[in-house]
Amino acid sequence: xxxxxxxxxxxxxxxxxxxxxxxxxxxxxxxxxxxxxxxxxxxxxxxxxxxxxxxxxxxxxxxxxxxxxxxxxxxxxxxxxxxxxxxxxxxxxxxxxxxxxxxxxxxxxxxxxxxxxxxxxxxxxxxxxxxxxxxxxxxxxxxxxxxxxxxxxxxxxxxxxxxxxxxxxxxxxxxxxxxxxxxxxxxxxxxxxxxxxxxxxxxxxxxxxxxxxxxxxxxxxxxxxxxxxxxxxxxxxxxxxxxxxxxxxxxxxxxxxxxxxxxxxxxxxxxxxxxxxxxxxxxxxxxxxxxxxxxxxxxxxxxxxxxxxxxxxxxxxxxxx
Amino acid sequence: xxxxxxxxxxxxxxxxxxxxxxxxxxxxxxxxxxxxxxxxxxxxxxxxxxxxxxxxxxxxxxxxxxxxxxxxxxxxxxxxxxxxxxxxxxxxxxxxxxxxxxxxxxxxxxxxxxxxxxxxxxxxxxxxxxxxxxxxxxxxxxxxxxxxxxxxxxxxxxxxxxxxxxxxxxxxxxxxxxxxxxxxxxxxxxxxxxxxxxxxxxxxxxxxxxxxxxxxxxxxxxxxxxxxxxxxxxxxxxxxxxxxxxxxxxxxxxxxxxxxxxxxxxxxxxxxxxxxxxxxxxxxxxxxxxxxxxxxxxxxxxxxxxxxxxxxxxxxxxxxxxxxxxxxxxxxxxxxxxxxxxxxxxxxxxxxxxxxxxxxxxxxxxxxxxxxxxxxxxxxxxxxxxxxxxxxxxxxxxxxxxxxxxxxxxxxxxx
Numbered sequence: 170x171x172x173x174x175x176x177x178x179x180x181x182x183x184x185x186x187x188x189x190x191x192x193x194x195x196x197x198x199x200x201x202x203x204x205x206x207x208x209x210x211x212x213x214x215x216x217x218x219x220x221x222x223x224x225x226x227x228x229x230x231x232x233x234x235x236x237x238x239x240x241x242x243x244x245x246x247x248x249x250x251x252x253x254x255x256x257x258x259x260x261x262x263x264x265x266x267x268x269x270x271x272x273x274x275x276x277x278x279x280x281x282x283x284x285x286x287x288x289x290x291x292x293x294x295x296x297x298x299x300x301x302x303x304x305x306x307x308x309x310x311x312x313x314x315x316x317x318x319x320x321x322x323x324x325x326x327x328x329x330x331x332x333x334x335x336x337x338x339x340x341x342x343x344x345x346x347x348x349x350x351x352x353x354x355x356x357x358x359x360x361x362x363x364x365x366x367x368x369x370x371x372x373x374x375x376x377x378x379x380x381x382x383x384x385x386x387x388x389x390x391x392x393x394x395x396x397x398x399x400x401x402x403x404x405x406x407x408x409x410x411x412x413x414x415x416x417x418x419x420x421x422x423x424x425x426x427x428x429x430x431x432x433x434x435x436x437x438x439x440x441x442x443x444x445x446x447x448x449x450x451x452x453x454x455x456x457x458x459x460x461x462x463x464x465x466x467x468x469x470x471x472x473x474x475x476x477x478x479x480x481x482x483x484x485x486x487x488x489x490x
Numbered sequence: 491x492x493x494x495x496x497x498x499x500x501x502x503x504x505x506x507x508x509x510x511x512x513x514x515x516x517x518x519x520x521x522x523x524x525x526x527x528x529x530x531x532x533x534x535x536x537x538x539x540x541x542x543x544x545x546x547x548x549x550x551x552x553x554x555x556x557x558x559x560x561x562x563x564x565x566x567x568x569x570x571x572x573x574x575x576x577x578x579x580x581x582x583x584x585x586x587x588x589x590x591x592x593x594x595x596x597x598x599x600x601x602x603x604x605x606x607x608x609x610x611x612x613x614x615x616x617x618x619x620x621x622x623x624x625x626x627x628x629x630x631x632x633x634x635x636x637x638x639x640x641x642x643x644x645x646x647x648x649x650x651x652x653x654x655x656x657x658x659x660x661x662x663x664x665x666x667x668x669x670x671x672x673x674x675x676x677x678x679x680x681x682x683x684x685x686x687x688x689x690x691x692x693x694x695x696x697x698x699x700x701x702x703x704x705x706x707x708x709x710x711x712x713x714x715x716x717x718x719x720x721x722x723x724x725x726x727x728x729x730x731x732x733x734x735x736x737x738x739x740x741x742x743x744x745x746x747x748x749x750x751x752x753x754x755x756x757x758x759x760x761x762x763x764x765x766x767x768x769x770x771x772x773x774x775x776x777x778x779x780x781x782x783x784x785x786x787x788x789x790x791x792x793x794x795x796x797x798x799x800x801x802x803x804x805x806x807x808x809x810x811x812x813x814x815x816x817x818x819x820x821x822x823x824x825x826x827x828x829x830x831x832x833x834x835x836x837x838x839x840x841x842x843x844x845x846x847x848x849x850x851x852x853x854x855x856x857x858x859x860x861x862x863x864x865x866x867x868x869x870x871x872x873x874x875x876x877x878x879x880x881x882x883x884x885x886x887x888x889x890x891x892x893x894x895x896x897x898x899x900x901x902x903x904x905x
Contacts, residue, residue, distance in 0.1 A: 198616040198674060201605050210607055241562070251561060262768035264768075267764060283754060288591075294691035342771065343774065347778075367905045369901075375648060376788075
């Protein structure tokens with residue numbers, strides 16, 4: 170301890186300051202109370218450090234697993250859908266399709282106890298009693314055929330359980346097995362024979378519909394921009410009202426000329442003849458309104474670009490009101 | 491509609507001759523120029539229209555994306571940074587990939603406590619305010635999930651840099667060296683590891699050797715200048731530079747000094763590398779040198795035809811700084827050095843460019859990073875030769891994009 174720190178502590182004590190008396194250089198924080206440490210310090214280590222006293226039977230674990238775990242992991246810990254399989258797979262780790270489970274892969278039983286105790290059940294974590302955790306771990310051992318159905322796991326026999334893959338791990342050896350192989354001046358010319366494509370992502374078709382979604386969003390945004398030209402007379406969207414021109418909510422696919430708006434005679438006649446504003450008709454109208462519908466009161470020269478027409482129709486179609 | 495040629499001279503000739511060829515242009519000129527636009531007449535948004543600014547609507551496609559089939563639900567799941575659409579090196583927090591084991595929790599600063607216990611002279615509890623009173627530092631680091639590119643191990647699967655390489659972000663962190671907090675409690679000589687744990691329901695916990703904990707680890711409370719976002723561990727997360735993302739505990743609540751590793755679920759059953767022999771590697775914390783071309787890429791096809799083309803991407807190494815990136819247009823037969831942008835920082839993303847003139851021919855684009863240890867990013871086949879076919883985690887292999895004559899891009903493997 171430095172003299173300076175001694176002095177600081179003495180000064181603090183002398184001044185009657187209730188405060189830290191431990192040795193931290195910054196005198197920050199406060200001592201953790203034993204009850205606080207006990208409340209959070211739960212992890213269990215491979216040598217059994219941290220394992221509380223208790224016990225649980227396979228039989229009890231089976232029932233509890235059915236109630237608390239089987240919805241995701243299946244009645245026999247076989248896994249439901251995309252949720253993890255917890256049993257079986259022993260001896261498959263070198264196979265083409267290895268099955269990694271508590272029984273086949275996990276090297277330490279403490280890991281299962283610790284994880285279930287601190288993190289399970291999913292959505293209701295840290296609610297299991299100690300004996301319940303023992304029983305669930307016992308059931309998982311049973312589900313992988315590592316113990317008999319009358320087995321009772323306890324703090325006393327915990328370290329006696331042999332995990333099949335206890336010796337299945339090596340500490341990171343890349344420094345020996347990979348780094349020498351992948352280091353050194355890289356080749357720049359004629360590094361390999363000409364290559365061919367051997368696998369394509371599109372063959373699998375697993376990618377979310379990104380491009381399409383993006384295109385649609387782009388189109389709507391573009392359409393909204395184009396609609397700015399229409400806004401002087403038309404409203405669309407929530408709360409849209411008739412102005413110089415009619416409100417356009419739901420216009421795509423609608424019959425032409427609502428009864429409650431003042432249209433040109435030409436528009437009325439077209440409506441009477443059965444005009445429906447489908448994509449084709451709207452596109453033709455918007456390209457050149459006066460040519461399409463002589464006498465229309467819509468004072469607009471038309472959209473010059475087909476892309477703009479497509480975009481604004483897509484935008485209008487999205488505005489159902 | 492669009493001409494494949496894009497030199498200015500040819501454009502002018504083309505436009506003058508046949509009324510060709512570019513959107514919204516006419517003989518009279520581009521109406522965006524010749525006509526007075528709405529935005530040049532009326533007012534835009536006033537200040538405070540958005541007190542915390544969000545991206546403009548036109549950028550609404552630049553978002554994190556989930557791959558639904560990958561996980562059973564979105565609570566214990568992961569999504570992907572849209573790296574294809576970002577530039578520079580800093581990842582905005584709002585698009586930085588999320589990985590939660592029990593969802594992103596709402597933990598306020600007043601409710602926050604950090605405990606240091608175990609083999610220390612004095613177990614301590616810090617409030618959030620305490621942490622802000624320690625000397626702090628700012629550092630830029632990448633955070634990459636060990637599973638990044640994992641789906642690509644057995645072949646080209648997902649069609650987009652966001653999905654193949656988007657489990658990464660790169661932020662400027664403000665935080666207190668973990669060393670200072672440990673020294674405040676006084677590490678005892680028997681202590682060789684620290685166990686770090688989060689406050690969420692998953693209690694995600696990992697073991698870190700004491701040397702690393704006393705080295706460059708940060709107890710961070712800000713990223714890119716502002717408070718951590720909820721999904722990045724607000725109010726406090728651990729930053730473990732260069733090491734796999736799972737160690738970067740969010741909502742950090744406890745640091746315990748221990749004799750040995752706890753061997754939790756996340757460091758045994760997950761994030762270990764099963765080799766072809768059936769034996770698995772553990773403690774593969776360091777992220778090896780890696781790179782990817784972000785554009786062109788499947789989500790960033792070439793839309794502009796032949797001529798100048800910016801080829802760009804990101805490179806990083808958990809073992810040091812990027813010293814060089816080479817780019818191949820022919821699937822790895824010949825390579826050209828890319829231009830590294832700015833100063834390459836250790837354990838942070840580095841942006842690279844190749845300013846290319848595209849002739850409209852097919853390309854098999856690859857990038858290959860080299861870091862300050864002399865390590866060169868390997869081919870996938872070479873990695874598989876060492877690790878076998880079941881490894882998946884820590885895949886840092888070279889990525890291939892196939893660009894066709896139309897400029898469309900696809901994720902492929904070559905041999």
